Amino acid sequence: MTPPRKREQGLVRAYVVTDGRAHPTRNTLDIVSLVNAVPGRSPAGLTPERRAVMDLCRGGALSVAEVAGYLALPISVTKVLISDLIDSGHIIARAAIPKAQLPDVQLLQEVLDGLRARL
Amino acid sequence: MGSAPASDRALVPPGGTPSYVADSVRTAAKILVVGHFAVGKTTFVGTLSEIRPLRTEEPLSQAGAHVDDLAGVPDKTATTVAMDFGRLTLSDSLVLYLFGAPGQKRFTRLWTDMLQGALGALVLADTRRLHQSFDVMGLLEEFGMPYAVAVNQFDGAPHFPEEEIREALDLLPDTPLIGCDARDTASSTKALIALVEHLQTRPALAPQES
Numbered sequence A: 001m002t003p004p005r006k007r008e009q010g011l012v013r014a015y016v017v018t019d020g021r022a023h024p025t026r027n028t029l030d031i032v033s034l035v036n037a038v039p040g041r042s043p044a045g046l047t048p049e050r051r052a053v054m055d056l057c058r059g060g061a062l063s064v065a066e067v068a069g070y071l072a073l074p075i076s077v078t079k080v081l082i083s084d085l086i087d088s089g090h091i092i093a094r095a096a097i098p099k100a101q102l103p104d105v106q107l108l109q110e111v112l113d114g115l116r117a118r119l
Numbered sequence B: 001m002g003s004a005p006a007s008d009r010a011l012v013p014p015g016g017t018p019s020y021v022a023d024s025v026r027t028a029a030k031i032l033v034v035g036h037f038a039v040g041k042t043t044f045v046g047t048l049s050e051i052r053p054l055r056t057e058e059p060l061s062q063a064g065a066h067v068d069d070l071a072g073v074p075d076k077t078a079t080t081v082a083m084d085f086g087r088l089t090l091s092d093s094l095v096l097y098l099f100g101a102p103g104q105k106r107f108t109r110l111w112t113d114m115l116q117g118a119l120g121a122l123v124l125a126d127t128r129r130l131h132q133s134f135d136v137m138g139l140l141e142e143f144g145m146p147y148a149v150a151v152n153q154f155d156g157a158p159h160f161p162e163e164e165i166r167e168a169l170d171l172l173p174d175t176p177l178i179g180c181d182a183r184d185t186a187s188s189t190k191a192l193i194a195l196v197e198h199l200q201t202r203p204a205l206a207p208q209e210s
Helices: A008-014 A048-057 A064-071 A075-087 A104-116 B041-048 B108-115 B127-142 B162-169 B185-201
Strands: A034-037 A091-093 B027-035 B054-059 B080-091 B094-102 B120-125 B147-152 B177-180
Touching: A034 A048, A048 A064, A048 A075, A048 A091, A064 A075, A064 B054, A064 B080, A075 A091, A075 B054, A075 B108, A104 B027, A104 B080, A104 B094, A104 B185, B027 B041, B027 B108, B027 B127, B041 B080, B041 B094, B041 B120, B041 B185, B080 B108, B094 B108, B120 B127, B120 B185, B127 B147, B127 B162, B147 B185, B162 B177, B177 B185
Parallel strands: B027 B094, B027 B120, B120 B147, B147 B177
Antiparallel strands: A034 A091, B054 B080, B080 B094
C-alpha cells in the first residue's frame, strides 16, 4: 500500500482555495511586490486561506513570494489570493512595481553600493 | 559543497516566524540564481540570505499545460518545481531578493514570474558538467535576460584556465566569468557584484516588458 503523501495535500487544495482560478485579477503583482495587511481591517468573512494571508501580513510587509513560502502555497495561487484581498481592501501593496519608477541605472548603482557594503 | 543542504525540509516553514521587511523599504529588486540540478543554487541563496531561505513549490500540470510534455515521466513528483529564495537588505530603502530556480524550459510560468522585472541572472556552473549549463544559458538569451557565469568551485572538481571554460561554454567576450564558492559569503557577494557591474555596462537598458 502506498503511504499517504503529506506534501501533496497543499497542491490538491491549492486551486480549490482560489475557486479554481489560476490567474489573479490584476497583473501588476510581481513576486517581489511588498504587501501588508490594511491596519484595523477585520478578516471576518474571509476563507481560511485568505485569513491566513491576512494574519501573516499583519506583522509587516512581505513579498508575494515570501507569503507563498510561509504559507506553503504555490506562488501562482498566492497571487490570486493576494489580488482578491487587494480588491476587497484587506491588503495593500507597498512597493507596487517600483522598477517602473526608479531608473534602472540608479537602481543598479544602489544594488551595487549595497552589495559592496557587505564585503 | 555547493549542493542542497541536508535538511531540505527546514526550508518549508509553514507557520514559521516571518521576518518582515523594514518599514522604510520602498524598493524590492530581484536577481535570479540559475543553473542545472545540484550546481549549488540553494547553497548560494542560503549563504547570502539574511532570512532563512524559503521554498515554494509550483505545480506544473496547471502552470503550463500547453507547453509541458510530461510524457514518459513516470514519477508524479515531476509535476512540481521547487524554487528557493532569500532576501538581502541593501539599504534602508532597498531589499534584494535572490531566486534560485532550475533552468528548464518547461517551467514556463515560473520563469515568466521570475524573469519579469529581474535585474539579471547569475548562472552557476560546475566544471565537471559544463555542458549542462547550455540549457539555462540558452533560455536566458531567449528571454533577453543578461547574465554572468560563476563557476562554483566544488572540492575536487578540476580547475581549467578561464579561456578553456569560456570556450566550453561558448561565452560572449563581454559575459563575465567568475569563480566562486557558494558556501562563502564574500565570494558569493563578489559574484553578484560582478554581475551587477556587468549590468551597468550594458548600453541603453531595454525597458522590462510586462
